[in-house]
Amino acid sequence: MxxxxxxxxxxxxxxxxxxxxxxxxxxxxxxxxxxxxxxxxxxxxxxxxxxxxxxxxxxxxxxxxxxxxxxxxxxxxxxxxxxxxxxxxxxxxxxxxxxxxxxxxxxxxxxxxxxxxxxxxxxxxxxxxxxNCSTVQLVVALRTIHELAGIRRVVVSTYQSVSGAGTAAMDELREQVGSDAAAAIFPHRIAFNLIPRIGKVQADGFTSEEQKLMRESRKILGIPELKIVATAVRVPTLISHAESVFVEIEKELPLERLRDAWRQVTGLSVLDEPENDVYPMNDNTAGRDGVAVGRLRRDPSVNHGLCFWVVSDNLRKGxxxxxxxxxxxxxxxxxx
Ligand SMILES: NC(=O)c1ccc[n+]([C@@H]2O[C@H](COP(=O)([O-])OP(=O)(O)OC[C@H]3O[C@@H](n4cnc5c(N)ncnc54)[C@H](OP(=O)(O)O)[C@@H]3O)[C@@H](O)[C@H]2O)c1
Missing domain, CATH: 3.40.50.720 (NAD(P)-binding Rossmann-like Domain)
Incomplete structure (x- = not known):
């Protein structure tokens, strides 16, 4: 070629x-x-x-x-x-x-x-x-769950780094750490702060970022009726987005079976030994390829449910x- x-x-x-x-x-x-x-x-x-x-x-x-x-x-x-x-x-x-x-x-x-x-x-x-960067890492992790056990409903909260808003936003965080520089890119100072709004607020109260995450996930997974709800939060980290995800599934899915299936997915790594402090973070994903999942556990509040944590470099895989x-x-x- x-x-x-x-x-x-x-x-x-x-x-x-x-x-x-x-x-x-x-x-x-x-x-x-x-x-x-x-x-x-x-x-x-x-x-x-x-x-x-x-x-x-x-x-x-x-x-x-x-x-x-x-x-x-x-x-x-x-x-x-x-x-x-x-x-x-x-x-x-x-x-x-x-x-x-x-x-x-x-x-x-x-x-x-x-x-x-x-x-x-x-x-x-x-x-x-x-x-959208926050969609990519979510659907990479969800696809395997849907294949193995059918997804009924997803609840996701994001912890999105400032680089999601570009180079100028990274400069803004760096400048604010150790100074009282005012906010310019973000609506409030982002240093030592969390901002629960990314994108424009829509008529239904969701932000455009949350709507992207919900709508794009349905399209990519090919599940137009997927029940999914998102909260998107900007956090004072430079690179990598993290997400806390709750998934309700159709039937029982042993956790080890899911970990094994995730390990077979190209570009997905399982970092899941919390007792040894092994889990995905900004520090061990920024600058690297792929998506990392961990903190997998059963959700005891529903019949068949899982919770996990997924992190990826938003500028690379995202x-x-x-x-x-x-x-x-x-x-x-x-x-x-
Ligand atoms: N950041 C993320 O995590 C992420 C994830 C997924 C998708 N995206 C999308 O990727 C795109 C870039 O995001 P970013 O975070 O890289 O933003 P960024 O750091 O602000 O970079 C924007 C780029 O666009 C260029 N640009 C601005 N006006 C232009 C013009 N009139 N003609 C040609 N180039 C122009 C800028 O050039 P100058 O240097 O000359 O200003 C710069 O190279 C956006 O559409 C964003 O939605 C971003």
């Missing part, structure tokens, strides 16, 4: 910069790399395969000749520029929220629903969406790594 000519929109951002390094780490075959950023970064250099590349701004025709374009900028940029990338003939992997719930756009976590990607390629689709894996699946399926 020939090497690819790759565009990265948002190449200077928290996700885009990791996407460049993950392409390199995984040996994604790249013949040309074209990084895009805002006017603020025009001419700024980004490193790829030991060489420096100058960031360009988006303009008409800027995607010509590219075979893949990754979007890691913002909803507004994706809305405006994804159509142009598709017109240029590229495969497009979009990490914004714009197309995720569009019936014509597959929303993909390869470990969970690669089959949807394959089916979409067969009917000529060229645009693929990556989910965004950049997942996008690269989507591109790898496209290449494998379409034989590009």
């Amino acid at each position: 020939p090497a690819e000519r790759v565009g990265v929109v948002g190449a200077t951002g928290a996700v885009g910069s990791r996407l460049l390094s993950i392409l390199e780490e995984r040996g994604f075959p790249v013949e040309e790399i074209r990084p895009f950023a805002s006017e603020r970064s025009q001419g700024k250099l980004v490193e790829f395969q030991g060489r420096s590349f100058s960031c360009q701004v988006l303009r008409s025709g800027c995607f010509n000749g590219l075979s893949f374009v990754f979007f890691d900028a913002s909803d507004e940029i994706s809305k405006e520029w994804v159509p142009e990338a598709l017109r240029s003939g590229a495969w497009v992997v979009d990490n914004s929220a714009v197309y995720r719930l569009d019936d014509a756009v597959p929303l993909i976590v390869p470990e969970v629903n690669e089959a949807d990607l394959v089916a979409s390629i067969r009917v000529g689709r060229r645009l693929f969406a990556g989910p 965004a950049a790594l997942n996008a690269v894996q989507i591109a790898e699946c496209i290449r494998k399926t379409a034989g590009t």
